Amino acid sequence: MDASTTARGLGRAAVAAIALALTVTGCSSGGSGSTGDVAKTVAPVQDADDINAQPLDKIKDGGELRVALPQWITQWNPYQVDGRYGDAVDIMGYVEAKIFRTDAKGVFHPVPEYLASAELTSTSPQVVTYKINPKAKWSDGKPISYQDFKAVWQSTNGKAQGYNIADSSGYDQISGVERGADDQEVKVTFSTPYADWQNLFNPLVPASMLATADVFNTGSVEKVAVFGGPMKIGSIDKSAQTVTLVRNPDWWGTPAKLDKITYRAMDYPAMTQAYLNNEIDEAPASTSTAYNQLKDAKGTRISTGTPWDEVHISFGGNGALADQTVRQAIGRAIDRDALIKVVNQGMPIQFKKLDNHLYMLNQAGYRNNSGDWAAYSPDVAKQLLDKAGWKEGAAGAPRTKDGQSLELHFVVSDGSTQQQSDMVSAVQNMLQQVGIKMDIDKVSSKEYFAKYVDQGKFDLASWRNTDSFPLSQGVTNFRAPEGDNVFGNYSKLSTPEIDSLLKKAAATLDKAEADKLYNEADAKIWELGHTIEIYQRPSILAVRKDLANEGASSLANSDITKIGWLK
Template sequence: MAALVAPVAALGLVLTACGGGNSGGNGLQDAGTQGVKTADINEQPLDKLKDGGDFKWPVDQLPDNWNYNQVDGTLLDGANIIGAVIPYVFSQNSDATVSLNKNYVTSAELVSSDPQVVEYKINPKAKWGNGRQFSWEDFSAQATALSGKNTAYQVSGTTGYEDISKVEKGTDDQDVKVTFGKKFAEWKSLFSPLYPKELNSDPEAFNKGWAQKPAFTAGPFKIKSVDQTGKTVILERDPAWWGDKPKLDTITYKVVERSALPDAFANGQIDFYNLNNDINLFKRAQSDANTVVRQSSYPDYTHVTFNGASSSILADKDLRLAIMKGIDTVTISKSILGQMQKDTAPLGNHLYLKGAKTYEDHSGPYKFDANAAKAQLDKLGWKQSGDFRAKDGKQLKVRLVIPSETPISQQTSQIMQSQLKAIGVNLDVQSVPTSEFFKNFVNVGNFDLTLFRWISTAFPIGGSKGVYYYDPNNINQNYGHVGDDKVNQLLDTASQELDDTKRAADINAADKEVWALGHQLPIFQSPGGFAVRKTVGNFGSPGYANTPYDYVKMGFLK
């Protein structure tokens, strides 16, 4: 099962279904077969790993906000750092199941279904970096901040939290009772990550207090340094951590330009990198004696977001759908994936990815059809005038914003440019600095079309509702401002449906409506390839087990 949470700033080189174990060499797997591993992380017993070492982790950028629940905080790079220092009540496993993290909460039980009540028992050892013990008030403050009731909180999503009617103290401060006013089937998605009440109790603190760095943390690692000039974050073991001791001494996250990743790896400056669907990187990694290519059924897909806001030329739904029909995703997918895996069929669902038993392909009515696209544009009054169409003296020109330093983004945009010119649409490709791509363009709707990737989670509603639900007063991650009451209703119904089969049907019904709105155009699912140093254990291509990663077990072989 898949849902959207973290956007990735690239197709080219990077930003949550189907057994695990060691890779049998550098050969690539076919991500379209059942032979794909759920995870490929060189799993090792801890006694086979060295005690200590610095794991060097490349990122596109440092977090725009260390509060993952704030609208600027949802980037994958940020999540990959935050997960080592901030609590997750439930952790995802590689096969999209979830497990309770007993370092933080010893039990989490549904104690009543009508009304729905969940009781959490906090681990009495759990303390924040300021010395304060975890309490029910941390849960209460986060539920209030993310409820959507106070719009001064600039939240990335309200799903689930908006359904909570009250959070109460149980038998003591470490006993939390959460009562839902409306049923929320995916309650295990909540409080992951969990922030301290000091961050959530005030909108100013929520929005800006952790923009530069966390005030304090509560994980196996803590912040050693944040260097905005050198674009580096160093985490170190937290001596106050009450759980199992991490194998690594430190984790160093450093911004590395995507084009420089292979050389940085070869020079020992990083210990892995995402191959990001780039065949040249795949081939180079395969030829490196120090490298193994690890691949899994990875919850990551590339898409085009359409901007339906009144300020965009694509505010007209019929125009969005006509342009969608002019984009040949089969050709794009073959071009990008053809040498990496057999299955190059485009993705046909926004809410479930391939490998999920509930995946259905709903793309049929919206597949590439240049003649139908031309006829629709004619009908809308956009008449051919030279190379491109025009209406009322205005050329049909749409602006596609992509991040710089992303070869696959550039390749994809060039293919789209040629395809859309063939139906009379002028695609104006604007390449912007990767560090500004989300904050100054995507998040604020400064585009007509944009290309990026969604990293998925094990919770289709918990992760995706904020992307497809439309509330003009609370956009969340619906960056294109596209939606209607029908999608809202279907997502609301699904979120309250406790029966798995019925909920999947509701989610698939919602996906059909998302297609009909011209909201987003899925292109392809990632092959999930990572180049990893051969000496690294318990890390690689994690499947769904990246929310958060198991930072305690990763390390270097003896």
């Protein structure tokens, strides 16, 4: 339940931030180097879950948890296009049927309160059989059944008219959802293999929420009519910008420890002061300014997590950058270690260099595929530019070719922090050393994506991609565009080989073989000069010391029933 996470749950979200900023609202970093001597003692590792894990017998029954919301939630249907905002998806996982949870390695496990079992029962065709816990029911008294699975599929597969869906991935590969031996057995048949089937139907919502296009689109605006989780919504107060969750009295599993969770919408800069004023119980500490204000607050621990959250520099595919050799030259001209030092100033956690586009460092299957493509060498960069026909100019002047100067534009948001600005300036200097003139074009944070990134109007640009998990969620960011649809591949750079490897990996049911294919694709993405990965962005959270089983997000999902206050 990391308040610094911008978007989570149903897919990959692009976040216009290069390094430490939580949004593009321009909160100051406090300047570079103000606390450069902070000990960096935490590194992303597998099984890292910094949540103050405690057994239930050490936790009080009752109490309230107060959490900040970065923005007001209007749409509560997680399958509707406006309902994929991360905090809304998380909360719906507490009040509806969260049928799978991931552990610290990102491995999915069925939640026993909902599923007695969920198994791949056939591979040709792919069939998944779910056996629902017979105790599982909705707040209107109806048992959770195959009808709910069927309603999610029918409303979200992209074939139903008028349903404004968030994402059809996986659902569009299902050929049928049928009743098994009884209403609590579900047989889902796929027309083509889909490896990440455990990500589907999660959270499961009642069929009544999806019954018609109108109900699907508007029936869950600022209200949730039917519940099926350990918590339920107690109130939604738009004027006070608060949402409260309370225990669901009809919950059949182990009761939640907390009586109440109160969410209050506020801007990120306000969260630090709200925490210090004892108005909320956790606050992001992911800028040096926030960290320095929060680290010594009374009764506070700093929790760090390693979520699926990466920082990269993307290359455009037009002009001089249409030449792969030029893109490869830039990859050799950029010193990623130096850039990490710039943005890592004053932080308690060591930012770790990322050498994979698809896997995080703490994710099973991670492999360094960067090879020589991102190995810093100005001399090699110059040789590649020579090879591409860009002749060296006079001292300090850019290279030229056919009478044109080698001049590129790095598009940045005007909401960037000082550390982000310092990082871009460092890139500018590095490129200058090899004969590339780089202009820094500051644009409105409100237009950064809509007018520039989404349209591919950049030579270089940087943003965070979050929650590209499970792996098939990231395929769209590197696949070939189809007509005007670029999916998430804003550079529009692709090859048939990368396309083929990614599609094959996403359809491979054997995990080891899928990992092999994804990593082969990643090596080709590095060679293509599509994106320079820089580092995995950690989450850093100030949390009350006596709050148990809660902290900064990593790859594991929170179990809301176990979060509470120590006795």
